[in-house]
Amino acid sequence: MAVVLANYDHGSFNSLPPFEVAGPSFDKVNGSDIIANIMTPLFRKHKVERTLGLQLMHNHFKLEPNERLLDFNGTSIPIIPGLDQLSIFTASVWGIECTNNKIELFPLEFALNSGDSTLDTTSPWSKSNFDEFITSKRRFFIEYTQLVKELGIEGVFGFARYPGDGYPGRVEITVGRTHVNLTPTQVGHIFNLVAIS
Structure with a gap:
């Protein structure tokens, strides 16, 4: 079975369930238990745990044609990149689908490439390196999709870049069409400030 990286399509992002649906779906299938007892051992078995993490598939708003959700240091906004800008963005969240003879990873969200002004070809997220990664980890993706089907959790999880140790x-806060991602500590500070004022 082939594992391929699809081209970006805003319709894939728009077809994700809203968070208000995705969150309860995660709880209904005991998502935390699946992550701890099934997915973590699978990721470790195939040595992908320092490259990929699981992502709850959801959106908070729809994207317009040609828009991409782009993360800038923890804040995600929809943008329409020019053709000359596409190389500085690399996928950071992927959905996954399994059809008859193909497993397809499709990019959903993006982040700035790790290079400041030029494409960092050593990044595991550059297209050629990520293509090589998914080809080399074919067995992982096959086993993952088989488990997902057996567990009946298609569409619940996708993949995200591994965020690093520690x-x-x-906590994701959405304001209009902007996501602001805060650490739990930052959220605690905000609630303390609100309580004081």
Whole structure:
């Protein structure tokens, strides 16, 4: 079975369930238990745990044609990049679908490339390196999609870039069409400020 990286399509992002639906779906299938007891061992078995993480598939708003959701240091906004700008953005969140003879990863959200002004070809997220990664980890993606089907959790999870060791988690706050991602500590400080004032 082939594993391929699809081209970006804003319709894939728009077809994700709203968070108000995705959150309860995660709870209904005991998502935390699946992550801890099934997915974590699978990721470790195939040595992908320092490259990919799981992402709850959801959106908070729809994108217009040609828009991409782009993360700038923890704040995500929809933009319409020019053709000359596309190389400085790399996918950071992917959905996954399995059809008869193909597993397809499709980009949903983007982040600035790790290079300041030029494409960082050493980044694991550059297209050629990520293509090579998914080809080399074909067995992982096959086993993952088989497990997802057996568990009946198609569409619940996708993949995100591994955020690094010591990642504290994040709380996503949406204001209009902008996501602001805060650490739990930052959220605590905000609530303390609100309580004081």
